[in-house]
Amino acid sequence: MSVVFVSGHKNPDTDSICSAIAYADLKRKADKIDAIPVRLGPINRETQFVLNYFNVKEPLLIDNVFTQVGDIAYDKPLTISEKAPMYEAWNVLLNNNSKTIVVVDDENKLKGIATMGDLAKAYLTSSQELSNYNIPVENITKTLNGKIIVKNKEFIRGDIIVAAMQTESVVSRIKSGMTLIVGNRENIQLESIRKGAKTIIITGGEEPSNAVINEAKKFSSTLIVVPCDTFDTIKLINQCLPVSLIMIKDDIVTFKDSDYIDDVRQTMLKYRYRNFPVVDDDGKILGLLARRHILDYDRKKIILVDHNELSQAVDGIEDATILEIIDHHRIGGIETNQPILFRNQPVGCSSTIINKIYEERGITPDKHIAGLMCAAILSDTLVFKSPTCTPEDIRAAKKLSEIAGIDIESFGKKMFEAGTSLKGKTVDEIFYMDFKEFLIGDFKIGIGQVNTLSSIGNLKNDLLKFMEEERKNKNFDMLLLMLTDIINEGSLFLFAGNHKDLLERAFNISIDDNNFYLPYVISRKKQVVPPIAKAINSN
Template sequence: MDSRIYIIGHKNPDTDSICSAIAYAYFKRQHSGVDAVPCRLGPVNAETRFVLNHFGLEEPEYIENVYTQIKDINYDRPLSVNGSWPMLAAWQLMQESGMGTVCVVDDSGKFLGLATLGDLAKVYLSQMNSLEKFNIPVNNAASVLSGEVITPGKGQLGGNLIVAAMSLDEVVKRIQPGDTIIVGDRPYIQKAAIEYGAGALIITGGIRPNDDIIELSRRHGVSLILVPCNTFDTVKYISQSIPISYIMKERDIVSFSEDDYIHEVTNTMSQYRYRNFPVVDENGAVIGLISRRHVLDYETKNVILVDHNEFSQTVDGINEANILEIIDHHRLGGVVTDKPILFKNQPVGCTSTIIYGIYEDAGVMPPPEIAGIMCAAIISDTLIFKSPTCTPKDIEAAHSLASIAGIDIKSFAGMMFKEGTSLDGKSPEDIFFTDFKEFHVDDFTIGVGQINVLADPGDIKRDILSYMKGLKEKGNYDVLLLMLTNIIDNGSEILWVSDYRDMLERAFSIDIYGNSFYLPGVVSRKNQVIPPIIRAVKSLKK
């Protein structure tokens, strides 16, 4: 069962999303002793990559979703038997374990098929007159019948199964080359059976054949097996020496891998009447058995969300996950939980500010590298304290963290923004989704991206607008915006694509000409762009 706690920032992660996840995961591991794993929902941007490299930290683990997978739940360890095992040995293993299914594997451990108690009973209760299709190893027969292989012959029992209880003439009339003869202490019939081409003799009653019979069987390549039981019991039990590979089901087997999702597994199971389904690894080796009881009640993945609280921005599969906490500084979105959780939502400029407060409340000093990335996140989210979202608490936290990390805020910010604002080698799609968030207001779908720039990006804006127009139709967006936020000039040029020009003009109290407009002093998506758009959208409904 998966005991990890996944700490996850939003899609299209920015520096705060990544650094908050890393910093809070570190806190949970050190203070609470839990297996907390920071995760990301997309590639890190150039700014964030610079921050992580500067402080010697690795990128968080990438995850696509938090749907529960087979590897996250408990399932049965397999009962595995080699395909050459006699049926009796497989049955005994089932009885000892209390399980009704065995997985049949080859010598390398690769899965071949399944055999159930029902399959074994069907063979055991069937009348067996021929061994032709089974090729039973002589060692299997000796093991099942507690006997001894005197001469191995060709090593296998085959042909028709003949009980030599009749006269000599009748016996030799029935023998075909390769047949298996069950015979008691009747040397003359033993000799005749060998000479007439029998492939194997099973001598019952425990009376050892004479040396002439042994030598004759050796010269003719006949398998000679001595068993202690009588002829009746030998006939009764011989079928139990059939290799399990002949009994197993190998066609139409439905198997799963540990990476398969439980909701998909459940749907597949509903289409079949099988009791157990094998779980195999990438090499085809069986690693477990899963049944309906395993998927009816199971523990879901434990998740903590940081720097967001809206379904549109969070990881796929969140409805199936167990949300433990949310730490955020944005407006309340639509995340719903089935039980009370710890929800820290504060009107500050950065989630890392909140997380540093948690460190302080617990009396935990972050190591320099963790302090450094939290400071970088605050610098990034507040645009070096210029954003209207910035609060005294953000500034105080940033200076404290800078002292722990041993960095100068001004010089570090200059290096970080220089790395983060470079558009070299980036496609319009990469640029647009550098820091993108989707919002839903009533039945409106709004997408707003934001990048920081030190100068006008130039001609690439035409390519970005062309991409946005295609995305609007493809993604069914009502409004798409990209904020080109100039850190030096303290304002944003807005590239826009929408059928609602009037609504945008009303939102920002401006006249819009062309596919862009400039908003002086506007640098915060959260405080200065989204709220007026929401008010303008709602006014359309009145």
């Protein structure tokens, strides 16, 4: 079963985090989906208080959902030891109807690649150069199903001669260090050992006499008996070469599970290789990746909660498969390739909608999940003071508070006290605590919101300076920061940009400086974005 990420928006707030956790829990229970809640940024103080209160871990942090090598079903590799004979590699390829085998060491680390073509080429050329190679004795016994009678060396090396002539002719050709392939001809075996032949391969399966064995020991020769006849032994001897001698080992292009498919595609265009090894961080082989794998593949699967705009979604969302959207904001233009479940309701909090889905599915959330959803509703509705709050939010919060065993007023006060402290925070952290980007007409507007129970004092000028720098660096037409007083129900606005006239029309006020106060305005979604959009669209 593939993983499904459940993600809130960038610069996550309490609703974004808690809704992701709660909805992932519901999908696992109701639909048996491997749903994992994720976050797109750091946890703010309010949300951290909530998670700590209910003893819930932070969701996994991700920065994008671009498809990676690890997301697609590449081929499992055929592997073979670097010490194995060519013959074994050839048979593995034939038996698996494959054209590529991966050569590995004893720790399964990539050492090289061998293809059917490489093996065929080596078979045709190695017979002429066999004396240049060290052939492991073990490979001879493995390939020829042989038996070692006397062993003095781990390898054989040197010219190979076949005893297909009269004794005198064969012996006259023997030189020190040679390998002799011979049948059951004791006289040739003895004379060859005495003339310096270091390996005697006896064909036909008949073991040598004691005299031959004794001479081999005396002259430090190796005796091997194989069941094959002489003709087959000659055919197979060069297939005893270790595959490491013929494999491709230089300039191998490899990928890792973490590599992005777009980068892989660009790399593949530069090379004409059939297969590319996939390795882990230690160089151990994981699989083989071919061009066909990146033509049609499963993309990362994701469910969006508490947002539905591209500018607020995780990077790479266009490359992912969106399965569902659960949201309570305006519809902001995300397109999908197929129909999906899109549940958008005009309530004060995404968790209110998720609670309703729990009820529709006949599932009672666990105590800690109920607590998270209740906290999200209290946060988004400012304990029912926000104009976005609906009777459904109040009903859901009261029900969930009973399951979680919390008092709404007491818990809400503690949560906001934990979340509104600005002590120790930089202007960057304050501005981006709860920031959202909006594309309205031709305008790119960013609006941050901070709930605070105290005056910002000298921070105002520092914030305005920072906002103007951010506006220029990131090409915003206008940036606003709402400093919302939850108790007195109003917001001080700081703004950067050259559109003061637009704000004056939007809120029907006069503005003398780069800040203004709006009583009873505490909702970005319902009281700030709509009038700004109306002012822009009326131009």
